[in-house]
Amino acid sequence: MAALKDILYKVSLQSVSGNMETEVTSLAFDSRKVQDGTAFVAVKGTQVDGHEFISSSIESGAVAIICEEMPQDQPEGVAFIQVQDSSKALGFMAANFYGNPSEKLKLVGVTGTNGKTTCVTLLHQLFRALGYNTGLLSTVVNKINEEELPATHTTPDAITLNETLAQMVSKGCTHCFMESSSHAIVQNRIAGLKYQGAVFTNLSHEHLDYHKTFDEYIKAKKLLFDNLPAGSFALVNYDDKRGPIMLQNTKAWKHKxxxxxxxxxxxxxxxxxxxxxxxDISGYTVWFKLIGDFNAYNLLAVFGTAVLLGEEETEVLEQLSNLDPAPGRFEQVITNTGITALVDYAHTPDALENVLSTIKEFRTGNETVITVVGCGGNRDKDKRPIMAKIACDLSDKVILTSDNPRFEEPGDILKDMQAGITPSNFRKTLTIEDRREAIKAACAMAQPNDIILVAGKGHETYQEIKGVRNDFDDRKVLSEMLNLIHKPN
Incomplete structure (x- = not known):
């Protein structure tokens, strides 16, 4: 519980009507969660405008309404606050309501197209190994030390985010490592947070269904660095041509x-x-469990972050060498069939090319590389033919299949992918819409010493079809089919 005026600290107000001393017991931007004592923030979302639910929120017990457009009907006993940007106001209000927990943690945000999950997962594992109480906010899972919390978005909404950070503080956490997606940045889910540092991994073709242009996507990532406070650090991949762009205009200490x-x-x-x-990392020769050039960048990012947070180089490298990769990232499915089976989250052209290029580096040339890949529905369509082409160019056999079609027809997605197949690659390509059957077909094709890559879903344990998440784990299906078709040696 807190006074409305205290929750609105640092929020830019345009007009005020009502009692600013009103006691607020909860915050909500979803009218279904409003109860007695709630301050309701009317946010204009991509699908729904919260201003349409102001009246129903008041009926449910809201004592304050924060909005961009003042309603004509303003019942007595309810405070009305007009702001320029409700989503930004919500971020600061949530931070204030939960006692600004990010100021009590060393909070590090990791952004980029690929590598975010691996970096934050390794950082969480590393700092746990170094003896710290540590929080994790990732695509795969949220954690307070080793306690797992459900993860529904790459970056939670502002209220959930600050509530979770406050829980971390109450349980003695000193650090938190968080994926910071481009959606979360532009939707102001991270507004009001104080970062100790931010890391940029890389940038490639992704989320243009949302950002519309690549330039807007770049600007979204850059906002994280533009808003870093003086005294924090910015660490960027300088081999990526957008790395220098991220460092422009930031007040943070610049590192590469x-x-x-x-x-x-x-x-x-x-x-x-x-x-x-x-x-060879900073003059030390170290072996790591992770595989591939792309993971060399992830390891460097983690190493640099730890050193910038004050940790000693040799101890960081010693602990880092013992850590396992994030689930579903170049994860080997262990069977005794003599077939190398890999599952990876690669769902962007760059990520798929990285994984297949890595396989090319360690293959002998005598084995067949079979890739099973699809593309998600209701997402950037431009990448579909590109991913099919990459899969064909870098594999011996390719099976195009359904990923998470969401509300699109899987057949339409597959047609978009097929447009990227050149005539010379037709003979090596199959299209099997049913993902289980596609994986089964790959296993039936494979012989001992061959390599199967199932790409796109990685750690996910579901397949989303028409709004329903059906149980589906690539790792389990791949293992089941290999053992069914190839009796273990």
Missing amino acids: FALKSFADYKAKILSNTLQGLEL
Whole structure:
């Protein structure tokens, strides 16, 4: 419970009607969650305008309404606050309501197209190993130390986010590592948070269904760095041509990591096998369990972040060498069939190319690489033919299949993908809409020593069709089919 005036600290107000001393017991931007004592924030979303639910919120017990457009009907006993941007106001209000928990933590945000989940997962594991109470907010799972909380979005809404951060503080956490998606940044879900630092991994074709242009996507990522406070740090991948852009205009201390460019944190790949990576990192030779050039960048980002947070280099590297990759990221499905089976979350052209290029590096040339891949529905359509082309160019056989079609017809998505198949690749490509059957077909094609990659869903344990999440785990299905078709040795 807090006074309305205190919750509105740092919010830019345009007009006020009513008692600013009103006691507020909860915040809501979903009118269905309003109860007696709630301050309701009317946010204009992509699907629904919260202003349409002001009256019903008052009927449900709202004592304050925060909105961009003042309603004509303003019942007595309810405070009305007009702001320029309700979503931004909600971020600051949530931070104030929960006691500004981000100011009591060393909060680090990681943004970029690929690598976010791996980086925050490794950072959480690393700082736990270093002896800290640590929070994690990721696509896969949210954690307070080792306690798991459900994750529904890459970055939660502002209220849930601050409530979770407050729980971390109450349980003694000193650090929190958080994926910061472009959607969350532009939707002001992270407004009002104080970051100790931010990390940029890379940028490639993604989310243009939402951002419309690549330039807008870049600007969304850059906002995280533009809003960093003085005294914080900005750590960017300087081998990515957008890395320097992220550092423009930031007040934070500027730092770089790279494999190729001059940088504060550098590494050289000494060996890259299915067993792991050996790197020369800041002059130390270290073996890591992660695989692939792309993970060399992730490891560098994590190493640099830890050092910038005050940790000692040799201890960081020692602990980092013991850590496992994030679930569903180049994850091997272990069977005794003699077939190498891999599952990866690669759902962007860059990520798919990275994974298949890594497989190409460690293959002998005598085995067949079979890739099963699809594209999500109600998402950026432009990447579909590109991903099909990459899969065909870098695999011996390709099965196009359904991913999470959501509210689109799987057949329409597959037609978009098929447009990227060149005549020379027709013979190596199959289209099987049913994902289980597609994985089964890949397993039936494979012989001992061959490599199967099932890409796109990674850690996910569901397939979303027409608004329903049906149980489906690529790892379980792949293991089941391999053991069914190929009796273990």
